[in-house]
Amino acid sequence: MLQPVVQSWHWLLAHPYILAIILLAVTLIVAFVVDYLFGRVLKGIVHRSKTIIDDHILDHLHGPMRSSVLLLSMLVALDIYLEEQTWRGTLIDFIYSIIVIVWTIYLARMSRAIFRALRERHRAEHSSRQLLPLIDNLILLLLLAHGGYWIFHIWDINVTPLLASAGIATAALALASKDTLANLFGGVSVLMDHPFSLGDYITLGDGQRGEVVDIGIRSTRILTRDDVLITVPNSIMSTTTIINESGRVPRYRMRVSVGVGYGSDPDQVEATLLKACEELSEILPSPKPRVRFREFGDSALNYQLLAWIHDPGDRGRLIHELNTKILKLFRQEGIEIPFPQRVVSYHPQGGQLQAKVEVAGEEKGKSA
Template sequence: LKGIGIIASYAALAKLADIFIDKILKKLASRTAMTYDDHLIDFAHAPICWTIFGLGILHALLIEPLSVPWDAVLPAIIKSCILFAWMLSLMQTLDRLTEENLHKIDIQSKLSTDVVLFFKNLFRVIAIVASLLILLSIWKVNLTPLFASAGIAGIALALAAKDTLANLFGGISIFMDRTFKVGDYIVIDDVNRGEVKEIGIRSTRIKTRDDMMITIPNSIIANSKIINESAPVPSFRLRVPVSVAYGSNIDKVEEVLLAVAYNSPDLLKEPKPNVKLRSLGSSSLDFELLVWVVDPSRRGLELHFLLKAVYQAFHDHGIVIPFQQMDIHIDNAQ
């Protein structure tokens, strides 16, 4: 009877904890802007109550000595049940967090869903392994041979899956460094240029202007030079080389080029367009028109429109665009 009374007391205490968490803590958490405190309370709510009740049973088992083997088996069963309650609550919390993050990804399109699912599964595996180790410790299983075998198996697995692990850690480094995100225009090693369509666990997919999808392993990207044309802001500076004939009025050329830039509706007016005389070439004065495009995806289109407008403006103002030629002088001397 004394043991039953102890269990009943702990059951009442567990119920009080349930009411306190449900009626007070959850209301306080709902008033904050953060959602992590809500998830933390939901995670700990049921396990705390079951832990209190389980401690009551363990306390009751200490009242009267049990016979062998029940003196070791029953406490281990109770502790295993408590561990299972915490483990189950953790899995449910991970599922809820994953659903919320996947919903944010669908709205913001910042990250591949594979990455979120990868971290969910990674945390799940870590939690399961940790729980199994605790469970074996509860049942007093010697873990030394297990750790030795796991070390040998881990080395063999790492050697066999070297490339896969390199891609995996490359994907994690891309995610942590935030080098680029989905929707950015990037150039990899001055060769591959395009829009990032997906950042996965093993590879990253880039769509070029030719509508070709390039899949690059993350291990290669992690060790490559990356130019992000969309960072820190989406606007992109376009450099347009322009050559005019010697003898042209330099001030007039600059005035015409700036007028073309300011009259182009799709170019940004801030930062202001600029014209620079870059070199005195072998047969031309070489200028460079510097303008800002609202988005890197429009680089080719804006270059097309600018070159057409520059050619027409030079034609209207009588500015000559030179072409390469060779002058041959014949010496008539005998």
């Protein structure tokens, strides 16, 4: 019974074109099965997951898998029928190059789809996403370099001179654009260290204060309370001292200093200052406002009122309103807000008039 089967196989081997047609048909069936598995079965499985990243991966995967099956079948056919042909190696290298290009394009599309999904998720969560485009572009460059290396390797092209030339060109480019590279690495440092976020109120080492409206790779933009947009290079942002008034806790403590006369009752002063805070709804009840007696001044007792607010951007307006209410309440309670006083008296000494000037408790003499 096996003899007819063996004879049929010998007949097929004697007719390579018929065997090629059979091989092509088998390849098409395998490609259809692969496409069905990736397009129907696995797609139904990944649809049950909560993330959409695996959907993007699968959507781009069944195409390269189908193409790879067809190209691999062509390699088998070339290996069988063109064994003694001189141009067989060129065709094989060409097919391998196509396979590398197909999978490089697939990985690039998959990377873009993944990072696009991540950016959409960060946009929905209103969180910082400035580092994602940078990582996306770096991965794309690495994938293109990896694909190019394998294509050169397939065609037996020596990449050592190209790498040496690229190294020299990179060194020259780095020297020519060191400020740009400093800003670039500074931007990466700021985005990775995350000292502030969009919407935070920060104060720089030179005293500039404002709201962070944009964090880029090259620079950071700050909108001051005067509605002036300041662009600060990231090389400076990564080295200067930054005070983040917003911080991790969404509140900010403001300080209001006031001086009262030496004859004032400390308990009355403290109660009046706390009463001024109760009339402003923007002042947070927790932590509670507090009053501190700081020092004995030259002409006044210096107090400081400490109160917490939610938005640092309201600091200027709330200090204005708080000072206004403190002044009105002090006038109602009869609490004196002193100002520097100067007393001048003249006393004759040896035919001359001696002037004594008393300023805030100090006494100075002048001859007139």
